[in-house]
Amino acid sequence: MLNKLIVLAALLLPACFANAHEYKVGELEIAHPWSQELPPNAPTVAAYFVIHNSGKTADRLLSVDSPISGEAQLHEHVMQNDMMKMQHVPSVEIPAGGNVTFAPMAYHVMLLELKDRSLLSEGKHFPLTMHFEKAGDVTVEVAVQKKPPQDTQMHVHTQ
Template identity: 80%
Template sequence: MLKKLMLLAALMLPTCFAHAHEYKVGALEIAHPWSQELPPNAPTVAAYFVIHNTGSTADRLLGVDSPIAGIAQLHEHVMQNDLMKMQEVPSVEVAAGGEVKFAPMAYHVMLLELKDRSLLSDGKRFPLTLHFEKAGDVTVEVAVQKKAPDAAVEHVHAQ
């Protein structure tokens, strides 16, 4: 009986971790915040996640901040004159019943003036606070990974 309980606990452990990487504030759900591990001399790092709005009214991401960076900005990639460029945006709307994906080559959070590089290696996590117009603030833990999750890669190739 003890072996069966241990096996059941081992099988359920990944499920616990999967749910631990989702956050909720008001009608908004923030799923799998992540960042890719960068070389030690990289001057900036990007953070990604998906925001789901389960509510009946739109909300707006007004900004972000993190103790690991002096500056945190909302960015998007846009095509200008046949050239893909990254530009800062003042806010990002999350439609009622909709979702916004922060992914490579799409919306993303840019962290500049990095203060604590020790948290930017594979397996580490760092805090990121998202400031929403209606739902308020929520702090998420961004998981640093060696490579992009498969869903993020698929999103980039789909665009």
């Protein structure tokens, strides 16, 4: 009987982890928080995710923070004079019924003044708290991986 329970637990474990990368706060769903594995001497790291607003009013991501960094900023890439540049933005609007994708060469979270580099290798996770104007705060677990996630389906995990 114990062996059957162990086998059942082993079979269900991947399903638990499959839903571990989707979060919900208010009308907002945050999917696939991830970061690339940090090169040994990199001074900063970026975090990415998708926010879907299923509500009828827009919301705004005001700020983010993480215990692994001294500072976290919202950034975007913009084309200026035929050059792609990264710039800090004070907030990001999440339109009603719409999605905002935080990805390489788009919006992203820049983590500066890194404190705990041990959590920035493949297979590790670190917390990131998002502060929204209307929905409030939600903490997600950012998965560190070598490549962007392949599965972009939106599944919701209620916090």
